[in-house]
Amino acid sequence: xxxxxxxxxxxxxxxxxxxxRLYIPxxxxxxxxxxxxxxxxxxxxxxxxxxxxxxPVFRGLHILNRDExxxxxCTACGLCALSCPAEAITMEAAxxxxxxxxxxxxxxxxxxxxxxxxxxxxxxxxxxxxxKDAIYLxxxxxxxxxxxKSFIYNKEDLLIxxxxxxx
Amino acid sequence: xxxxxxxxxxxxxxxxxxxxxxxxxxxQIGGEVTPPAMCYxxxxxxxxxKCRTCLVEVSKGSEKDPRPMPKLVASCRTPVSDxxxxxxxxxxxxxxxxxxxxxxxxxxxxLDCPVCDQAGECHLQDLSYxxxxxxxxxxxxxxxxxxxDIGPYIQLHMNRCILxxxxxxxxxxxxxxREHGVLxxxxxxxxxxxxxxxxxxxxxxxxxxxCPVGALTDKTFRFKNxxxxxxxxxxxxxxxxxxxxxxxxxxxxxxxxxxxxxxxxGEVEEWICNTCRFDKKQASDWTIEGPSKIDRHSVIAQGHYxxxxxxxxFLPEVIGRNPKLLMNIHDVSGVNKNDIELSKLNGPxxxxxxxx
Numbered sequence: 001x002x003x004x005x006x007x008x009x010x011x012x013x014x015x016x017x018x019x020x021r022l023y024i025p026x027x028x029x030x031x032x033x034x035x036x037x038x039x040x041x042x043x044x045x046x047x048x049x050x051x052x053x054x055x056p057v058f059r060g061l062h063i064l065n066r067d068e069x070x071x072x073x074c075t076a077c078g079l080c081a082l083s084c085p086a087e088a089i090t091m092e093a094a095x096x097x098x099x100x101x102x103x104x105x106x107x108x109x110x111x112x113x114x115x116x117x118x119x120x121x122x123x124x125x126x127x128x129x130x131x132k133d134a135i136y137l138x139x140x141x142x143x144x145x146x147x148x149k150s151f152i153y154n155k156e157d158l159l160i161x162x163x164x165x166x167x
Numbered sequence: 168x169x170x171x172x173x174x175x176x177x178x179x180x181x182x183x184x185x186x187x188x189x190x191x192x193x194x195q196i197g198g199e200v201t202p203p204a205m206c207y208x209x210x211x212x213x214x215x216x217k218c219r220t221c222l223v224e225v226s227k228g229s230e231k232d233p234r235p236m237p238k239l240v241a242s243c244r245t246p247v248s249d250x251x252x253x254x255x256x257x258x259x260x261x262x263x264x265x266x267x268x269x270x271x272x273x274x275x276x277x278l279d280c281p282v283c284d285q286a287g288e289c290h291l292q293d294l295s296y297x298x299x300x301x302x303x304x305x306x307x308x309x310x311x312x313x314x315x316d317i318g319p320y321i322q323l324h325m326n327r328c329i330l331x332x333x334x335x336x337x338x339x340x341x342x343x344x345r346e347h348g349v350l351x352x353x354x355x356x357x358x359x360x361x362x363x364x365x366x367x368x369x370x371x372x373x374x375x376x377x378c379p380v381g382a383l384t385d386k387t388f389r390f391k392n393x394x395x396x397x398x399x400x401x402x403x404x405x406x407x408x409x410x411x412x413x414x415x416x417x418x419x420x421x422x423x424x425x426x427x428x429x430x431x432x433g434e435v436e437e438w439i440c441n442t443c444r445f446d447k448k449q450a451s452d453w454t455i456e457g458p459s460k461i462d463r464h465s466v467i468a469q470g471h472y473x474x475x476x477x478x479x480x481f482l483p484e485v486i487g488r489n490p491k492l493l494m495n496i497h498d499v500s501g502v503n504k505n506d507i508e509l510s511k512l513n514g515p516x517x518x519x520x521x522x523x
Contacts, residue, residue, distance in 0.1 A: 003197050064367065077281030078393035090502040093390045095515035108282045111521045112502045131281050149499040 054139040059124040061140045062115055062153070063160050065133060067105055070123075073134035076110035080126035080135055088119035089126060111116040113155040117142050170447050171266035172249040173285055176200050176223075177257045189242035189253055190221055194432065201432075202255055203265075203294050205272070206331035206378050207243035209434060214336050218329065219268050220294060224261050227252035231291035252476040262298070269299035276380070277312040277326050284322075285381030287394040287466045290433055291329065312357055317347065318365030319513065320372060320386055320445050325357050328382035334358065341438055342368035358382065369408065372444040376427050376435050387445050388416075388424040389515040395466045402453035414459050415450075419503075422448045431462065439476040459497055 019025065047155075054060070065073045076093035094111035094129060096104045124137050145151065176193050177200045183192045191209070193201045202223055207215030215221075221243045225236035230250030239261060242253070255261055273295055280286040280433040299384075312325035330349065338345040344367055350359045356368050360366065366374070395417035404411045416424040425444045427435040447453065458472040483489050497503070509516055 006429070075281045076390075077286070078396060080282070082393075082395060082466070092502055092509070092516070092521070093392075094517055094521065095390050097517050100518070106279075106282055108515075111516065111518060114500055114502050116496070116500075137252045148494040154494070154501055 011155045059122045059127075059137040059140050061117075061138055061142050062120075062126070062158055063136050063138045064113065064155065064158040065136060066160055066162060068163075069102070070164040071101075071103060071105040072109055072159065073105050073132045074110045074113065075106040075108050075132055075134075076113070077131060079129040079131060083125040083129035085123060085125065086119040086121050088116045090114050090116075105148075110155060113158065115158065117151040117153055118148060174246060174247040174249075174251045174253065176253045177255050181238060183247060186246050187310060189225075189240070189245050189247055189251075190215075191221060191240065192247050193253075193255065197431075200255055202242050203290075203298070204243055204331060204432075205290055205294065206333060208333050208336070208377055209432070211333060211336040211377070214331075214333055216241050218272065218331055220265060220272075222264050222268070224226050224258040225251060226254050226258075245418060249369040266300065267299045267342065269295050270303070272329050273299060274305050275326075276329065277309060279327075281383035283324075283327065284384045284389060284394070285327075285378070288433075289381060290379035310354055315363075316365075317360055318367050318386075320441065321366050321375060322384045322386045322389055323358060324382050324384070325359070327380050328358055329380055330356055330358075333377040333379065334383055337374050337377050338366075338368070338371060340452060341370040341373055344368060346371075352403065366523055367441075368442050370438060372441045373435065373438050375444075377430070379433075382445050385424055385426075385444075386514055387448070388510075391423050391509050391512075391516065392418060395469055398470060398472050399459040399461060399467060400472075401428060401459050403455040403456065404443065404447065404453050406443055409443060410437045411439070411443060413443055413453075415453060415455070417450070417508075420450050421508060422450055422453070423510045429457070 067073055076091050078091065081087075081089040081091060090112075091110045091114065092112040093108050096107050096109055120139065120142075126135050127137050142151070172185050173180055173182050174189070174192050175181075176189070176196060179196050179200060181192055181196050183195060190202055190204060190207060202221035204215070204221045205218035207218075207221060219241060221241055222239040223242045224239055225245075227233050228236060228251065229248035231248075233250075242255075247253075261386060272291060278289065280292060283289070286292060309326070315323055315325065317323045332349065335345070335348055340377065346364045346368065347358060347360045349356050350361065351357055372385075375385050378384075394416065397418050400415050400417055402415045403412055404413075412428060413425050414428045415422050416426065425439070425447060427437060427439045427444075428436070430436055458475075461468045462471065497505075507521060507522075512520060
């Protein structure tokens with residue numbers, strides 16, 4: 001039969017030599033490797049005291065952005081929900097009335113906005129689809145929790161804090 | 168007049184009746200050969216010739232006079248002659264001109280598709296996607312207009328208007344009395360009423376359907392949902408004033424919007440009256456025929472409503488009981504609450520509508 005690769009090696013069935021049957025030299029060799037690692041830099045870190053920097057392309061928990069004046073940028077255009085392959089995003093839109101101009105950037109805004117984190121696959125397509133720079137995937141991971149219902153993130157959970165209110 | 172004359176469009180020959188326009192002849196062939204049209208509407212007399220998106224090159228005038236036409240012609244207003252040869256997508260001149268026209272149309276058109284209710288079924292959106300550039304060279308502020316209220320049914324966004332005059336012809340030819348028109352000239356030309364009148368003649372709702380952009384939209388549907396999230400179904404009812412054949416845009420059992428049925432050219436098949444369009448927002452008012460046929464290139468087809476087979480649930484049979492539901496999303500979610508029926512509101516929802 002023609003071989004597919006040239007990597008095939010016949011199994012060596014020769015009886016072991018006396019040195020091999022002793023096992024001691026091999027055990028000592030192994031111990032040296034173990035001891036050697038004590039003096040090397042550990043590969044792990046003590047999370048959560050220490051944290052690794054996120055890669056710049058990391059896609060974590062979503063945030064909803066505000067503009068410089070603290071107004072919500074999202075206009076509920078539905079493109080994030082349309083692009084979402086996991087169908088995790090739902091929203092309901094409302095019209096901005098007089099007196100709400102300081103809250104919402106555009107004439108139309110998302111009255112309800114929800115991301116089901118149980119469905120989300122963190123692909124980042126919502127961020128790519130957003131025409132208003134309103135949704136971003138941040139450098140945090142979704143919090144672990146005991147109940148399923150705590151993974152339904154509504155608008156208040158996702159919005160970044162208003163920069164004007166904290167001052 | 169029964170004699171057929173031959174016209175060749177992009178190397179495809181078609182026999183048409185004398186007096187047919189190039190655009191109509193191209194529509195008989197169909198497909199990519201058909202020039203786009205923003206202002207021409209086959210069901211409105213006198214429409215066309217304004218937007219210049221349907222420009223084509225006539226490389227051979229006719230059998231008798233084979234000279235080419237010196238300039239690009241508007242295919243919606245130019246009748247064919249025997250042996251005429253027309254170039255549409257095979258002519259680089261036409262494609263270049265069309266890209267220029269799209270750029271001109273977009274100069275004053277606001278980039279508010281995320282807010283606009285027409286997005287997803289907007290002809291200008293499709294046109295600029297196919298023919299336009301992705302950026303603008305225009306450096307000045309766009310022309311803007313004061314907001315005008317034209318009644319409880321129709322929302323006017325003059326900023327988005329491309330002055331195609333379709334709505335003017337519709338009001339002239341369908342309704343008893345036209346209340347709106349294009350006022351002022353040049354850069355100030357605007358669709359408006361004289362003065363501050365409400366558009367409430369019967370059949371005036373059809374201006375929403377003929378508008379190629381989002382300048383005239385349905386106020387009863389305003390901001391309720393995006394068109395591609397609603398399910399288009401064909402339905403009819405016994406209407407004393409119109410044919411009653413409509414398209415419902417539904418979500419679950421809620422009727423969000425009623426429009427006329429549109430053909431593959433985006434034109435209304437049969438005009439519908441205001442009662443059908445604005446007042447019959449109950450599923451029980453209608454006899455539903457089935458999902459509408461939507462071109463698969465349209466974003467509205469993303470829901471795949473046609474020919475859907477509901478998968479059979481075998482689980483209860485296999486395990487001998489109904490599966491335990493770990494979480495009912497409707498108990499947790501604040502969206503699509505049963506006690507807030509957006510389709511029942513007369514206008515757009517406001518913050519107060521969600522606080523109950």
